[in-house]
Amino acid sequence: MDTPVEVEASTSDDPVRASRTLAIRRLPGYGVRLAIVALVIWVLFLANDTPAGPAVDDPGKFLVTVLDGLTFAGLLFVVASGFTLIFGLMRTVNMAHGSLFLLSGFIGIRFQQFMVGKSRNIAPEEVSILSWLVPLLVGALIAAGVGVILQQVFLRWNQGQELRQALITLAISVILADQMLREFGGLALSMVWPGPVTHFVEIFGQRYATSRLFMLAVAVIVGVALWLWLTRTRMGMVIRAGVDDEPMVRALGINITLVFAATFFVGAFLAGMGGVMGASFAGAATGSDGAWLLNSLVVVIIGGLGSIKGAVAGSVLYGMVIAMSPAYLPS
Amino acid sequence: MNARRLLTARNGAVVLVALVLALLPVFGTEYFVNNVMTRVLILGIGAATIVFLASYAGMISLAQLLFAGIAGFMFGNAALESGARGLNLGWPPWVAVAFALAVTTVWAFLLGALGSRTTGIYFLMLTLVYGVIGYYFFAQVVTVSGPGGVTSIVAPSPLDDRVALYYAALIVSVLAYLAFRALGRSNFGLALQGVRDDPVRMASLGFNVPFHRTLAFSLAGFVAGLSGVLNVWFNGQIDPASIAIGPTLILLIIAVIGGISYFEGAWLGAFVYVGIGSYLRELPLVDRVGITPERFNTLIGLIVLLIMVLSPEGLVGILQRAGRRGSPAQRSIEPPTTSSTASSVGAGSVPRQP
Numbered sequence: 001m002d003t004p005v006e007v008e009a010s011t012s013d014d015p016v017r018a019s020r021t022l023a024i025r026r027l028p029g030y031g032v033r034l035a036i037v038a039l040v041i042w043v044l045f046l047a048n049d050t051p052a053g054p055a056v057d058d059p060g061k062f063l064v065t066v067l068d069g070l071t072f073a074g075l076l077f078v079v080a081s082g083f084t085l086i087f088g089l090m091r092t093v094n095m096a097h098g099s100l101f102l103l104s105g106f107i108g109i110r111f112q113q114f115m116v117g118k119s120r121n122i123a124p125e126e127v128s129i130l131s132w133l134v135p136l137l138v139g140a141l142i143a144a145g146v147g148v149i150l151q152q153v154f155l156r157w158n159q160g161q162e163l164r165q166a167l168i169t170l171a172i173s174v175i176l177a178d179q180m181l182r183e184f185g186g187l188a189l190s191m192v193w194p195g196p197v198t199h200f201v202e203i204f205g206q207r208y209a210t211s212r213l214f215m216l217a218v219a220v221i222v223g224v225a226l227w228l229w230l231t232r233t234r235m236g237m238v239i240r241a242g243v244d245d246e247p248m249v250r251a252l253g254i255n256i257t258l259v260f261a262a263t264f265f266v267g268a269f270l271a272g273m274g275g276v277m278g279a280s281f282a283g284a285a286t287g288s289d290g291a292w293l294l295n296s297l298v299v300v301i302i303g304g305l306g307s308i309k310g311a312v313a314g315s316v317l318y319g320m321v322i323a324m325s326p327a328y329l330p331s
Numbered sequence: 332m333n334a335r336r337l338l339t340a341r342n343g344a345v346v347l348v349a350l351v352l353a354l355l356p357v358f359g360t361e362y363f364v365n366n367v368m369t370r371v372l373i374l375g376i377g378a379a380t381i382v383f384l385a386s387y388a389g390m391i392s393l394a395q396l397l398f399a400g401i402a403g404f405m406f407g408n409a410a411l412e413s414g415a416r417g418l419n420l421g422w423p424p425w426v427a428v429a430f431a432l433a434v435t436t437v438w439a440f441l442l443g444a445l446g447s448r449t450t451g452i453y454f455l456m457l458t459l460v461y462g463v464i465g466y467y468f469f470a471q472v473v474t475v476s477g478p479g480g481v482t483s484i485v486a487p488s489p490l491d492d493r494v495a496l497y498y499a500a501l502i503v504s505v506l507a508y509l510a511f512r513a514l515g516r517s518n519f520g521l522a523l524q525g526v527r528d529d530p531v532r533m534a535s536l537g538f539n540v541p542f543h544r545t546l547a548f549s550l551a552g553f554v555a556g557l558s559g560v561l562n563v564w565f566n567g568q569i570d571p572a573s574i575a576i577g578p579t580l581i582l583l584i585i586a587v588i589g590g591i592s593y594f595e596g597a598w599l600g601a602f603v604y605v606g607i608g609s610y611l612r613e614l615p616l617v618d619r620v621g622i623t624p625e626r627f628n629t630l631i632g633l634i635v636l637l638i639m640v641l642s643p644e645g646l647v648g649i650l651q652r653a654g655r656r657g658s659p660a661q662r663s664i665e666p667p668t669t670s671s672t673a674s675s676v677g678a679g680s681v682p683r684q685p
Contacts, residue, residue: 018399037417072447093455161450162451163391163452166455167583167635167639168636170580171633171636171639174580175628175629178626178627178628179629244642249332290576294459294576301456
C-alpha cells in the first residue's frame, strides 16, 4: 500500500537510493530461494545423523517420506479447501470447521459399524468399497446439513461482522465438542479402510500402504471436482466473482443468500469428507476437532485465504514439512 | 470538578464490589475465598488484558494466556533449585519474578512488533498461532519444561499463606483495573483509541501506528505475566496443557461473557465461569434439565452463544442497558473499517469510554 508511493518519491529525487531500496526489498525472496536450495542439498546429500539418511544413500526411504507428505497433504487439502472456500466468499472464519470434521468422522464410524454389522474388531476384508463410500457420503452430508443449519440460523443475519461470527462459531464448536464427548465417549475410534485397498506395494525396496495412496486418489478426485465446479459451472463463477467483489455481485441482482448457503454446504461437505478420511487414517477422538481446525488454519494462512490453488500449495508444503521433519532433522 | 466526574453509578458499584472482596475472608468460607475467588481474580487479570487490547486497541488477542504461561514457566525455571524439570537456576524468588516478567515483556514486544500491521480477524488468527507455537515449544523443549511441566513451585514467604495470596491477587486486580481505566484518558490511551478507530488518519497525523500497537501488546503481555506468576503460585505447578488451545479459547470466552468492551467484564466473566464450574451441581433443577456437571462446557458454550447472538457486549453491557432502561445505542465489537462495506452492515459504533 505504501510501497508505490515510497518508490516513486525516491526515484524522483534519488535514483541511487531507489535502486538500493528495491534491492533490500528483494532480500526476503533471495533468502527463501537460498533456504530451499540448502534444504534440498541437505536432504539429498548431507543428512547423515538423521533417522532416514541422505537420499542418495537410501532412495526408498526418501520416496516413502515424500509419498507420506503427499498423501497427508491430500487429506489436508480436502479439509482446508472447505475452510478457505467459506472464508474466501463470506469472510467467515468458521471455528466450527473442526467440529464438523469430527462429527462426520464419528457418524461415518457408526454407519460403517451398522453396515458391516459389527461394532468392534472389524477386519479390512469385511469392509467393501461400498461400506466405506456410503459412510463417507452419509457423514459428509450430515456435516453439510449441520453446517447449512448453522449458517442459516446463526450467521445469516450478522454477515460482515467477522469477529462476532468467529465467536459464535467458536461457541458452537465448544457445544458440539462437548456433546460429541457425551455421545461417543473420550476414547479414540477409528474407521476401517476397505479391504481392496488394504495391502502393500513395493517402492524401491520399501513397503508402502495402498490405503494412503487411495486417500491421495480420493483427495485428487475431490480437488478436480471442486476445480471443475468452481470454473465450469455458473454457481462456481458466481462464487469466484463473490470472492473478488461481493457488493458487485449483489448489485447485479444475483441471489447472494442462496450462493452463501450453497458455499457453506460445500465447505461443510468437504470438512465432512475430510472427517471420514481422517477417521480412517488416524482415528477420531476428542481433541481432533481442535487439531484439525489448526491444521486448516495453517494451510490456509500459508496458501492465502480464499484461494483453492493456495490451499493446494499450502497443504503440500505443510504435509511435506510434517512428513520430512521426523525423517530428516537430526534427532 | 474531577471528583464529581468520578461519582458515577458505575464507579460506585465497582468500589462497593472491591470493599466486599476486601472483607470477604472475614465472612466467606475458606473454600470460597481460597479456591474460588482467588482463581476468579487471577483469571480476571488475564481476561482484563484481553479487554484492554480489544476495547482500547481494537485487537482481539488469543496470545494472553501464552504470556501468562511464559511468566509461569520462567518463574519455575528461575526459582527452583532442584526440581524434576526445568533449568533449576535457584535464584531468590523476587529476582525470579523480575526475570519472569522481563522475559514475558520482551517476548510480548517482539510478537507484538511482528503482528503490529495486522488487524481484526487476521490478528486473531495470528495470536492463535502464537499460542499454539508456544504450547508446542513448552511441550517439546525438555530443558525448559517438557510435557510434564514444572512442578513443586512455592510462592515466596508472605504469600505462601492462602489468604495472603488472595489479597495479593485482589491488590494486583485493583491496581490493574485502575491503571487500565486511567490509561484510557492518558495521552497514550487516547492515541491508542485513535489508532483503533482510524489508523489511516492517525498515521497521516504523524502517529506511529504499528509502534502504538506494539506498546499496547507489550503492556498487555506484562500484565498477563503478572497473572501468570500469581497463577503459578496458586497452583504450585504449570504444564503445557494449561496453555493449550482449549484454555486459550476459554480466556477469550471469559472476557466475552463479561463484556469485551468493559474492564469489569473481565472479572465478572471469570466469576461466572468459575462459579458455574464450582457450583453447578448445587443449582436447583439442574438434574431435571439434564445438565450434569460434566456438561459444563456445553453450558458455557450456550451462554457465550446467547451473549454473542443477543448482546455482544456481554453481561456488563446487559447490566448497563438495564440501568439506562434499554438505551438504543448498540456498541459493535467489530474494529471500524473505513474501506469495507462491513461497517455499513454491522451495528454502528458509538465512541466509547470503557
